[in-house]
Amino acid sequence: MNKQWMQFTDEIKDMYKKDFVSLHEPTFNEKEIEYVTDCVKSGWVSSVGSYVTRFEEDLAEFVGVKRAVAVVNGTAALQVSLKVAGVEANDEVLMPSLTFIATANAVSYLGAIPHFVDVNLETLGIDPIKLKAYLESIGELRKGELFNKKTGRRIKTLVPMHTFGHPVAMDDLLAICEEFQLILVEDAAESLGSYYKEKHTGSFGKVSALSFNGNKIITTGGGGAILTNDDKLADYAKHVTTTAKIPHKWEYQHDEIGFNYRMPNINAALGCAQLEKLPAFIEQKRMLVNKYEALVDNLAGVKLFKEPDGCKSNYWLQTLILDNNNNRDDILTFLNNNGIMSRPIWKPLHMSDIFRNSPRSDLYITDILNKYVINIPSTPIKEV
Incomplete structure (x- = not known):
């Protein structure tokens, strides 16, 4: 994996002040x-x-x-x-x-x-x-x-x-x-x-x-x-x-x-x-997405998913959309091996043996997103 992804992991660790950063933790006091x-x-x-x-x-x-x-x-x-x-x-x-x-x-x-x-x-x-x-x-x-x-x-x-x-x-x-x-x-x-x-x-x-x-x-x-x-x-x-x-x-x-x-x-x-504390959590998450946007600018073929027009999102999980020049599983392996907990989107349910006989429409976009979506650490932090 190239230097850009190593820099990405180092900056996330620095942001959270941790050597291992989980996907989403509760915040109590x-x-x-x-x-x-x-x-x-x-x-x-x-x-x-x-x-x-x-x-x-x-x-x-x-x-x-x-x-x-x-x-x-x-x-x-x-x-x-x-x-x-x-x-x-x-x-x-x-x-x-x-x-x-x-x-x-x-x-x-x-x-x-x-x-x-x-x-x-x-x-x-x-x-x-x-x-x-x-x-x-x-x-x-x-x-x-x-x-x-x-x-x-x-x-x-x-x-x-x-x-x-x-x-x-x-x-x-x-x-x-x-x-x-x-x-x-x-x-x-x-x-x-x-x-x-x-x-x-x-x-x-x-x-x-x-x-x-x-x-x-x-x-x-x-x-x-x-x-x-x-x-x-x-x-x-x-x-x-x-x-x-x-x-x-x-x-x-x-x-x-x-x-x-x-x-x-x-x-x-x-x-x-x-x-x-919910209003503060939301504000912290919106600050976090701005920080991630700057970090993702350094990654080739990667886009940070942003809230739809006319909406205000809580940004529960920060989301990367990869292009077809990036291998999702290679990136997941690299991030998790280097202390950045990340995961793919859920396996689409029509691919599950449990629901394989359920009725369905054409699922073209679902199948695409399954290959190219990654969630990265999203715990709200007071200062980013």
Whole structure:
């Protein structure tokens, strides 16, 4: 590997003041210790407690939705979002193949079927032009619902995912949902703090899902949230994630098969502290992208992916796009061997044995990006 890449690794180490730089670490200080300690001292550490309520209320206010329901992880949040939106067994759910496997797993948990569509180079998310043409080709509206003419199954939902925190073209996707009678459920797992035309991601869907895994822009250790502007759906989400238990002072009665998915109070305490710091984290990440832009200028055939026009991204993971003169695996090997943790984009789901029989559109851009995308260290730092 040439001197340019060695200089790149040395400058990243200097920036982080470390000999080994991980991809994305959580950032904690006294505030997290204060809130978690208070939670432990209160004795209310499980799924009931003041921090859960506070976290849900603060989160809903930050995103700009009426309700947030905190749960154990982002996958659970998406599964329940799909369930309360009306997805049933044997329905098809449109989603990018270029996403983490949790998106497809959440669909599969409901007995529904992932249906993969292509992305574009502008957002790394679903391509609305290709999607519209594809649905015109394979879709058929019957009594206000869309059916796949090839499989005979109902296509119920569209699940856009904001890749690495970069918002997709929501106006175009909402128009497609209206035209083809689809319900929009956002996978906003990576995009807390990102805005499409000054409106927060996760506030466009009928229901949406966030993740607070340890590598996200803020973390609750493990956790997620369901977002919606529909009080009835929020109440149902809270009910079904609390084992569908009918409220009573002492009796245990359940009115359907539910899930034990509620976020523990101790995790919510951590989340409250993290949420207070989110604006600073975003600003630090935007400073980081400017620094990386200068470093990448010294690398031949490499482009730093920048937020789409009209959007403000949280830049959750900094992303390099290589040209065909660069070998992705050679670069990954070099970076990781030299103390810079880096990774390729997720293996597209249509390439997985698990989902090889799932319906799909042409995935030309997805296949290209699979060969040329690298994520590099993205932990927010105060000074770059």
